[in-house]
Amino acid sequence: MITDKLYALKFPIGEFKTPEIITSNQIETWIEDIERFPEEVENTTKKLSQEELNWVYRPNGWNIKQVVHHCADSHMNSIIRFKLALTEDSPTIRPYFEDRWAMLVDNNDNDLSSTLLLLKGLHAKLGKLLRSIKESELSSEFIHPEYGKRFRLDETIGVYAWHGNHHLAHIKQALKYKGKFI
Known part of the structure; x- marks a missing residue:
């Protein structure tokens, strides 16, 4: 069982809860969050040292650079999921092992510039797609x-808006605690 403190470190903004009724205003807010996410990540990480990029957001959690790279991986998968659902009848998507991807060399690169460029382009494209639905x-x-x-x-629009905000909170949490939770 996760203790209250560990739960708060793992879910600093809480877990996503689907509203009973999803309004057009709620969807608009979620899309705005999705579109704004890359800029917020860049502003939060652009001046970080190599040491800071390696700070973790919780014990046994990912470090900051892994979180940023993970968001690009996850959100690439998300746009594919949206496109599949828009073009096929209830397709079965393919999950992936996020924890294994986090260990790959590209998810441990201290240079976030390519990933930030990817997030900017991906989120601009995703925002355009979501606004067209x-x-x-x-x-x-x-x-x-x-x-x-x-x-x-x-x-799913809400899930990905939450996902970005969730991981942005992880980055800020790692910076607040300087990677130490004792």
């Missing part, structure tokens, strides 16, 4: 085999 398409869904459940696009 018609109300009737928001109920389109994909199947996530890892969870054995269907995800609607309106909910």
Whole structure:
């Protein structure tokens, strides 16, 4: 069982909860969060030293650079999931091993410049796609085999807005605690 302190370190903004009713205003706010995310990450990380990039946000958690690289990996997968759901009938998406990806050489690079460029372009493209989704398409869904459940696009927009905010909070948390939690 996760202690309260560890839970707060793992989920500094809480876990995502799907609203009972997802309004167009809520979707607009989520899309704005998604579009703003790369700039916020860049502003938070651009002056960090190599030592700071290696600070973790919680015990046994990823370091700052792994979090930034992970967001690019995750959000690349997200745009593919949206496109699959918009062009196929309830497709089954392919999950991936985030923890294994975090150990690859590109996710341990101290130079975040390529990843930040990727996030900027990816989020601009994702924002454009999300803004084009018609109300009737928001109920389109994909199947996530890892969870054995269907995800609607309106909910998924919220999940990815939360995901960015969640990891931005992790970065800020690592900086606040200077990678130490004792």
